[in-house]
Amino acid sequence: MTDATTTGAAPAKLVIERVSKRFPMKGGREILAIEEASFTVEENEICVILGPSGCGKSTVLRMIAGLETPTTGALRLDGSAIAGPDRERGMVFQAYTSFDWLSVRGNVEYGMRINGVPKDERRERAQRYIDLVHLAGFEDAYPAQLSGGMKQRVAIARTLANDPALLLMDEPFGALDAETRWHMQELLVAIAEAANTTTVMVTHDIEEAIFLGDRIVFMSAHPGRVHRIITPEFKKGRRYASKEAVLDLPGYSALEKEIMGLMREQGGKDQH
Numbered sequence: 001m002t003d004a005t006t007t008g009a010a011p012a013k014l015v016i017e018r019v020s021k022r023f024p025m026k027g028g029r030e031i032l033a034i035e036e037a038s039f040t041v042e043e044n045e046i047c048v049i050l051g052p053s054g055c056g057k058s059t060v061l062r063m064i065a066g067l068e069t070p071t072t073g074a075l076r077l078d079g080s081a082i083a084g085p086d087r088e089r090g091m092v093f094q095a096y097t098s099f100d101w102l103s104v105r106g107n108v109e110y111g112m113r114i115n116g117v118p119k120d121e122r123r124e125r126a127q128r129y130i131d132l133v134h135l136a137g138f139e140d141a142y143p144a145q146l147s148g149g150m151k152q153r154v155a156i157a158r159t160l161a162n163d164p165a166l167l168l169m170d171e172p173f174g175a176l177d178a179e180t181r182w183h184m185q186e187l188l189v190a191i192a193e194a195a196n197t198t199t200v201m202v203t204h205d206i207e208e209a210i211f212l213g214d215r216i217v218f219m220s221a222h223p224g225r226v227h228r229i230i231t232p233e234f235k236k237g238r239r240y241a242s243k244e245a246v247l248d249l250p251g252y253s254a255l256e257k258e259i260m261g262l263m264r265e266q267g268g269k270d271q272h
């Protein structure tokens with residue numbers, strides 16, 4: 001396991017250090033959702049959190065977002081403790097979260113408007129991100145007129161327009177059909193390259209994790225622990241614009257099978 005505190009190199013952008021999370025239950029009992037999770041995310045990296053249902057992926061992401069507080073342990077972004085939600089950490093959820101009463105442009109400009117960004121700059125920055133997510137021509141459309149994939153692109157553009165230090169995504173493509181989903185995955189690679197984002201994304205889709213992840217944090221369930229940190233070595237540190245290119249690489253199938261094995265082993269724990 002890599003840990004910024006032990007590598008001797010500059011500290012990682014995001015450091016999750018021995019984080020545990022207990023939730024109170026009825027009758028005064030508690031559930032240990034996350035136990036001593038540690039991992040790091042480097043600048044410009046796409047880190048994917050993968051694991052069986054209920055292993056605590058969303059809880060870890062919500063702690064990074066500052067929406068949950070760890071019971072013990074520490075989370076640091078750029079050296080500072082994460083203590084509550086902040087616009088330096090932008091979150092995209094699975095559910096469409098656009099404002100129905102605002103146009104695409106209105107949605108993308110919303111955060112900047114709240115933050116007092118002057119109109120000209122707001123317009124220019126919104127257009128840059130609308131172009132980046134291929135929604136040029138739809139600036140004046142309303143969410144109800146858009147497909148699911150387009151709505152998620154609005155959410156991504158709106159989040160990026162706030163210029164967050166971290167882009168957090170919780171199963172962002174989970175509600176999309178298969179074809180739209182892989183287009184969105186490819187778009188996310190293009191965005192990461194163009195906007196130099198540092199991204200932490202939760203998924204339970206192995207193919208998505210291998211295609212997108214520069215690093216994959218595989219969690220085990222009950223309690224949620226970091227079981228393995230996987231670097232898809234066969235990609236040789238590269239990102240690929242097309243999904244087929246990755247599926248065709250030697251080494252892809254072996255890693256997919258390995259992760260399927262982990263998923264079966266960890267996801268099946270409840271059934272034994």
Ligand SMILES: Nc1ncnc2c1ncn2[C@@H]1O[C@H](COP(=O)(O)OP(=O)(O)OP(=O)(O)O)[C@@H](O)[C@H]1O
Nearest residue numbers: 023024031033052053054055056057058059060204
């Ligand atoms: N607010 C909460 N109160 C009580 N328990 C919670 C709360 N949030 C999460 N949990 C529990 O913590 C564990 C981890 O949940 P979490 O949603 O983080 O898992 P997940 O891996 O994201 O699941 P999935 O893949 O099904 O979305 C589960 O046992 C869940 O029931």
